[in-house]
Amino acid sequence: MSIPVAPSSPSKARMGWLMPPFLLELxxxxxxxxxxVDEVCDRARTxxxxxxxxxxxxxxxxxxxLTVQLIEQANAVYAGMAFLDIDGRTSMATILVSQIxxxxxxDVAVCxxxxDSLRRAYPGDDIRIVFLPRVPAVTRIGADSIFLSAEIAPDGQAHAVPRNLVQAYVPIPHSTELLIFELSTTCLEDWDLYSELxxxxxxxxxxxxxxDVAEFHRREALASAPSDSLGDDMRQDLRWHSSRVLEACVVRGRFIEDQDWMSGAACSECWSRGLRSSCTAQHHWRVGDLTANQLTVALEGVSAYFTDHGWKLEDGRHEGRVQAQQVGLSGDGRPRHSISVNADMGEGHLxxxxxxECRRQVRSVATSDFG
Incomplete structure (x- = not known):
C-alpha cells in the first residue's frame, strides 16, 4: 500500500512510502x-x-x-496493525506514522x-543518525511497557506489558515538517522479524x-498529444544550445541519464487554432553530484554568458534559477530559444x-486561419 502525504504550505515536497498489504489499517x-464503529467492527470480524x-x-x-486516541492526537497520518501466524501462534505489532x-x-540540522533531544530523553536507548536511500533520518530503538486494562485483558486482570519499539524521525525535504515512523510489539520473541519489516x-x-509533479503531468500530456518526431535538425539545434549552457556553467558533474530527453509538441497558440503537429521542441537534462558552491558558480556563469550574448535575462539566482530569452532571430533564420536553469541546493543537481520558439510563427510574419 502506498501512502502519500502532502504537507501543508509552505512545504513543497510530497512524501510517500509503501506499507505491506497484510497490515490492517485503522x-x-x-x-x-x-x-x-462500523469500520472497526468490520476489521474485528475480518x-x-x-x-x-x-x-x-x-x-x-x-x-x-486505539483509533479514537490517535484521531484525538491530530498528528497521526497512518496507523496499522500486523497479525501474523508464527509457529501456530498469533504475533501482533503496531505501526504508526505521525507528522509534526x-x-x-x-534536514541535517534537524536530524x-x-x-540530541532523544539522547537526553532516552539515555539508555540506541539512537543514531542514518541515511535512507532518499533522506536522512534519526532512529531510536528502545523498550518500555504499556498498560493493559482489566476490561480488555484476556484474564480480566490489569497488566503492565513490556514491549519493544523502534522509531524513525524523517524530515520532509524543503519543509518545516517531520514524519515519525514507529513500530512496537509486545511479542518480544519476534523482534528480529519486525525490525527487518x-x-x-x-x-x-x-x-x-x-x-516534479508538474513536470510529470506535463510530460504525460506531451506523450498523449499527437506530435511529429523531432527531426535531426531540431535535435542538433537543441544540442548546440545545451552545449552553450554547459560551457557557461564552468563546473562538471554527473549527467543523470534518465533525466536527459527531448520532446516536441504544438505550442498553445497553434493548438488553439487546431494545429496538432510539432512546432516547438524542448531539451531537458540534469547534472548531479554538485556542491552548493559549484551550483552558485554555475548560475553566475550562465547569467554572465547569456547577458554578454545579448539574451534577455530573468535573474533569479537568489532563488536558485536563471532564465534567458533569445532576442530576435539568429542570422540564419533559426527560431529563437529560451533557456531555464534551476539549481537544487539540497539535492546537489542542476x-x-x-x-x-514556434517554427510556424518564425517562418511567417503573419499567421493565417490555415496555419
Whole structure:
C-alpha cells in the first residue's frame, strides 16, 4: 500500500512510502462516531474470522479506543496493525506514522537536533543518525511497557506489558515538517522479524516536489498529444544550445541519464487554432553530484554568458534559477530559444531546459486561419 502525504504550505515536497498489504489499517479518516464503529467492527470480524461474536466485540472495543486516541492526537497520518501466524501462534505489532513541525534550518540540522533531544530523553536507548536511500533520518530503538486494562485483558486482570519499539524521525525535504515512523510489539520473541519489516518500510520512503509533479503531468500530456518526431535538425539545434549552457556553467558533474530527453509538441497558440503537429521542441537534462558552491558558480556563469550574448535575462539566482530569452532571430533564420536553469541546493543537481520558439510563427510574419 502506498501512502502519500502532502504537507501543508509552505512545504513543497510530497512524501510517500509503501506499507505491506497484510497490515490492517485503522480508519483514522472516519467521518463520525457511527462510521468509526462500523469500520472497526468490520476489521474485528475480518481479523477474528471464525471466533465467537463476544471475542470479535471485545477486539472491536480495543480497536475503537486505539483509533479514537490517535484521531484525538491530530498528528497521526497512518496507523496499522500486523497479525501474523508464527509457529501456530498469533504475533501482533503496531505501526504508526505521525507528522509534526520543526524549526530546523536543514534536514541535517534537524536530524542533529533530534538526535540530541532523544539522547537526553532516552539515555539508555540506541539512537543514531542514518541515511535512507532518499533522506536522512534519526532512529531510536528502545523498550518500555504499556498498560493493559482489566476490561480488555484476556484474564480480566490489569497488566503492565513490556514491549519493544523502534522509531524513525524523517524530515520532509524543503519543509518545516517531520514524519515519525514507529513500530512496537509486545511479542518480544519476534523482534528480529519486525525490525527487518520496519527497515524495509523505511527503504521505500521517497518524495517528490511540486515541480516534479508538474513536470510529470506535463510530460504525460506531451506523450498523449499527437506530435511529429523531432527531426535531426531540431535535435542538433537543441544540442548546440545545451552545449552553450554547459560551457557557461564552468563546473562538471554527473549527467543523470534518465533525466536527459527531448520532446516536441504544438505550442498553445497553434493548438488553439487546431494545429496538432510539432512546432516547438524542448531539451531537458540534469547534472548531479554538485556542491552548493559549484551550483552558485554555475548560475553566475550562465547569467554572465547569456547577458554578454545579448539574451534577455530573468535573474533569479537568489532563488536558485536563471532564465534567458533569445532576442530576435539568429542570422540564419533559426527560431529563437529560451533557456531555464534551476539549481537544487539540497539535492546537489542542476536542471536545464532549452526550448525553441514556434517554427510556424518564425517562418511567417503573419499567421493565417490555415496555419
Amino acid at each position: 480508519p483514522l479518516e472516519a467521518t463520525d462516531e457511527d462510521n468509526l 481479523i477474528l474470522e471464525g471466533r465467537s461474536p463476544e471475542e470479535q466485540a471485545q477486539f472491536a472495543v480495543v480497536l475503537f479506543q 513541525t520543526h524549526d530546523g534550518d536543514s 542533529s537536533q533530534t538526535e 520496519f527497515a524495509e518500510i523505511l527503504r521505500t520512503i521517497d518524495y517528490s516536489t511540486d515541480e 536542471t536545464i531546459e532549452v526550448q525553441s
